[in-house]
Amino acid sequence: MLTLRNVRKSFGRIVAVDDLSLTIKPGEVFGLLGPNGAGKTTTVNMAVGLLRPDQGTVEIQGAGAPDQPRVRGRIGVAPQALALYDELTGEENLAFFGKLQGLTGRLLADRVQWALEFVALTDRRRDRVSTYSGGMKRRLNIAVAMIHAPSLLLLDEPTVGVDPQSRNAIFENILALKGKGHTIVYTTHYMEEAQRLCDRVGIMDHGRLLALDTVEGLITAHGGKSVLFLEREDGERRIETDDPLRELVGLPNNGALRRFRLERPNLERVFLHLTGRELRDA
Amino acid sequence: MKAILALATKDLRLLLRDRVGFFFTFFFPLLYAVFFGAIFSAQGRGASALNVVVVDEDQTDASKAFVAELNDSPELEVSTASREEAVNLVRRGRRVGYIVLPPGFGQARGRVFGGESVKLETGMDPSRMAEAGLLQGVLTRHMYRGIQDAFSNPSVMRKQLSESLADVQASADMDPAWRTTLQWFLPVMDRFLAELPSGEGMGRAFQPFEIESKDVQVRRGGPQNSYEISFPQGVIWGVMACSAGFGISLVVERTRGTLVRLRIAPIGRMHILGGKAIACLLTTMGVPALLLALGVVAFGIRPDSWALVFVAVASMGLCFVGIMMMLSVMGKTEQAAGGIGWAVLTVMAMIGGGMIPLFVMPPWMQTISHASPVKWSILALEGAIWRNFSASEMLLPCAILVATGLTTFFVGTRAFRWAQE
Numbered sequence: 001m002l003t004l005r006n007v008r009k010s011f012g013r014i015v016a017v018d019d020l021s022l023t024i025k026p027g028e029v030f031g032l033l034g035p036n037g038a039g040k041t042t043t044v045n046m047a048v049g050l051l052r053p054d055q056g057t058v059e060i061q062g063a064g065a066p067d068q069p070r071v072r073g074r075i076g077v078a079p080q081a082l083a084l085y086d087e088l089t090g091e092e093n094l095a096f097f098g099k100l101q102g103l104t105g106r107l108l109a110d111r112v113q114w115a116l117e118f119v120a121l122t123d124r125r126r127d128r129v130s131t132y133s134g135g136m137k138r139r140l141n142i143a144v145a146m147i148h149a150p151s152l153l154l155l156d157e158p159t160v161g162v163d164p165q166s167r168n169a170i171f172e173n174i175l176a177l178k179g180k181g182h183t184i185v186y187t188t189h190y191m192e193e194a195q196r197l198c199d200r201v202g203i204m205d206h207g208r209l210l211a212l213d214t215v216e217g218l219i220t221a222h223g224g225k226s227v228l229f230l231e232r233e234d235g236e237r238r239i240e241t242d243d244p245l246r247e248l249v250g251l252p253n254n255g256a257l258r259r260f261r262l263e264r265p266n267l268e269r270v271f272l273h274l275t276g277r278e279l280r281d282a
Numbered sequence: 283m284k285a286i287l288a289l290a291t292k293d294l295r296l297l298l299r300d301r302v303g304f305f306f307t308f309f310f311p312l313l314y315a316v317f318f319g320a321i322f323s324a325q326g327r328g329a330s331a332l333n334v335v336v337v338d339e340d341q342t343d344a345s346k347a348f349v350a351e352l353n354d355s356p357e358l359e360v361s362t363a364s365r366e367e368a369v370n371l372v373r374r375g376r377r378v379g380y381i382v383l384p385p386g387f388g389q390a391r392g393r394v395f396g397g398e399s400v401k402l403e404t405g406m407d408p409s410r411m412a413e414a415g416l417l418q419g420v421l422t423r424h425m426y427r428g429i430q431d432a433f434s435n436p437s438v439m440r441k442q443l444s445e446s447l448a449d450v451q452a453s454a455d456m457d458p459a460w461r462t463t464l465q466w467f468l469p470v471m472d473r474f475l476a477e478l479p480s481g482e483g484m485g486r487a488f489q490p491f492e493i494e495s496k497d498v499q500v501r502r503g504g505p506q507n508s509y510e511i512s513f514p515q516g517v518i519w520g521v522m523a524c525s526a527g528f529g530i531s532l533v534v535e536r537t538r539g540t541l542v543r544l545r546i547a548p549i550g551r552m553h554i555l556g557g558k559a560i561a562c563l564l565t566t567m568g569v570p571a572l573l574l575a576l577g578v579v580a581f582g583i584r585p586d587s588w589a590l591v592f593v594a595v596a597s598m599g600l601c602f603v604g605i606m607m608m609l610s611v612m613g614k615t616e617q618a619a620g621g622i623g624w625a626v627l628t629v630m631a632m633i634g635g636g637m638i639p640l641f642v643m644p645p646w647m648q649t650i651s652h653a654s655p656v657k658w659s660i661l662a663l664e665g666a667i668w669r670n671f672s673a674s675e676m677l678l679p680c681a682i683l684v685a686t687g688l689t690t691f692f693v694g695t696r697a698f699r700w701a702q703e
């Protein structure tokens with residue numbers, strides 16, 4: 001669907017993206033996970049033709065490089081920084097960007113209505129965006145990206161500053177789109193989101209892609225073993241294991257176990273393993 | 283093309299929603315045009331006469347009559363006061379000047395031959411020296427009228443003559459030859475006047491000359507009224523506001539991130555700027571059209587040629603679309619772009635006659651004004667409205683405007699920053 005080959009981009013002395021190669025498969029939800037400044041937005045911007053890579057190539061399958069306007073028609077982008085006209089209503093924003101995508105008449109009206117319903121903004125459609133809450137703006141930002149039903153959708157941190165309820169609504173939207181066969185690239189620095197939504201995840205830090213696999217694959221490869229904490233009358237024990245159930249069953253049955261706690265490896269651990277740092281304070 | 287129209291429609295909608303922007307693009311220019319039109323037309327009718335104070339130290343019937351005469355003249359607004367008060371009033375800027383009628387003024391005025399000459403003392407506010415000339419002229423005319431009256435009223439004249447004769451005989455230091463002549467001439471004159479039948483008609487015959495002042499009313503090659511001068515100036519302010527507004531809006535598209543969306547859309551960069559340019563052109567032409575239509579309907583503007591008005595408005599519109607593009611690259615933030623943009627436009631207006639009409643400016647200023655598109659815009663508009671320009675006379679200002687527009691548009695699009703730094 002989208003292929004980046006050895007792309008590199010620097011701003012002055014800062015290398016934002018360093019020799020990154022990536023292929024997004026049709027129909028998948030791809031997560032780009034990394035801390036602030038990892039180079040996620042820069043990667044997205046090169047993928048959609050906003051930035052020209054210093055080196056390497058970007059290709060939308062069967063269409064060409066996204067610096068050609070025609071190719072960009074297949075892509076929808078929800079930029080990290082909101083990109084909406086505050087003094088237009090939600091409906092007007094959608095209709096305007098729909099027209100830029102070449103939609104007109106009945107089709108345009110239908111798409112606008114669909115997009116408003118999709119992000120649950122139908123009852124606020126006649127209000128100016130300046131009167132929306134932060135979460136509503138985020139949702140409209142996504143809706144605008146989808147107005148022309150693009151086959152490839154890039155969402156750059158779509159859940160920043162959104163309350164848990166709206167966040168869930170956005171997750172459901174993304175899963176619904178995936179169900180319809182859209183390809184989605186999703187950037188975030190929340191590992192729970194990547195873990196919950198994404199088929200495959202690429203982990204980025206300092207402009208480099210450190211690992212790329214399914215969530216399971218990453219955890220298996222870089223997460224280490226599960227850790228079983230046992231609290232017994234004679235003290236605590238910590239057991240690293242690949243098979244916690246077998247460990248529990250195999251314990252000597254002396255009734256001395258008071259409680260136990262299991263820590264499964266997750267993306268957080270994967271990141272720690274790959275970079276030596278915690279994701280949240282990276 | 284559809285995309286460009288969508289872009290332009292969006293910008294027009296945003297403009298209409300922006301109350302402050304709408305005020306500056308339409309109501310402020312209208313206010314400007316009406317306000318200055320009203321001021322100038324009032325001045326034409328003499329309502330803003332020179333405010334002077336008269337100190338009558340003579341206190342005779344004649345001096346009082348003179349004060350009344352001054353008061354009747356349309357150029358002056360006269361009050362009386364003591365000398366001290368009068369000087370004070372001028373010093374505090376409450377009056378433009380004072381005039382002192384010295385003792386003996388009444389008697390002396392209108393005396394034709396000999397005797398002490400009338401000494402009028404005047405004092406002017408130094409900051410109003412331009413008006414001093416006008417005051418002097420008005421005074422001279424009134425003094426002269428005293429003499430004129432003497433000639434046209436034989437009995438007054440004869441009284442004057444006998445007084446003059448007495449003066450001549452009493453004066454010790456007069457040149458003997460001149461005294462002999464007068465002693466001969468004055469009685470002859472007296473007898474001559476005595477022969478005249480007294481009557482108005484005859485009196486006229488004695489007026490040495492008469493000045494009749496008329497308002498010059500040449501329809502072609504002159505403004506119909508003051509609004510024909512103030513409206514082109516107001517129009518310029520409207521056009522400049524459009525230009526600044528759209529220039530700033532391009533910066534805002536960048537700072538608010540919507541430019542990113544436009545760039546992601548399947549349209550080229552020239553579409554994006556083209557949409558802005560078309561929306562801007564629609565307003566830089568629409569606002570003048572609306573203002574001038576109002577001027578025609580409500581303020582008696584009667585353009586010489588509608589076709590040339592269109593040419594002028596179109597050239598000016600194009601020019602300021604280019605300037606819009608230029609303004610959009612002058613600042614990184616909305617505030618910077620707005621500040622710098624208005625500073626540039628204000629200077630253009632200042633030196634181009636958008637604030638003070640060019641014809642009252644000193645010559646060096648008029649030379650500088652050639653560099654300002656405002657000057658050529660006003661010239662083109664005036665050319666079409668009241669200067670009765672021929673098509674070939676219109677060519678110069680319009681060509682300059684279009685060329686300026688194309689150049690600035692080209693340079694602006696080249697220098698435009700597409701990404702936020």
Ligand SMILES: Nc1ncnc2c1ncn2[C@@H]1O[C@H](COP(=O)(O)OP(=O)(O)OP(=O)(O)O)[C@@H](O)[C@H]1O
Pocket residue numbers: 011014015016034035036037038039040041042043080157189702703
């Ligand atoms: N326009 C720019 N000019 C200069 N430096 C830039 C620019 N854009 C990005 N950078 C730098 O490139 C690096 C990567 O930035 P990028 O925005 O891609 O990170 P990110 O992963 O999206 O981070 P975040 O999670 O904060 O959005 C950072 O060090 C940033 O400072």
Ligand SMILES: [Mg+2]
Pocket residue numbers: 040041042080156157
């Ligand atoms: Mg980012």
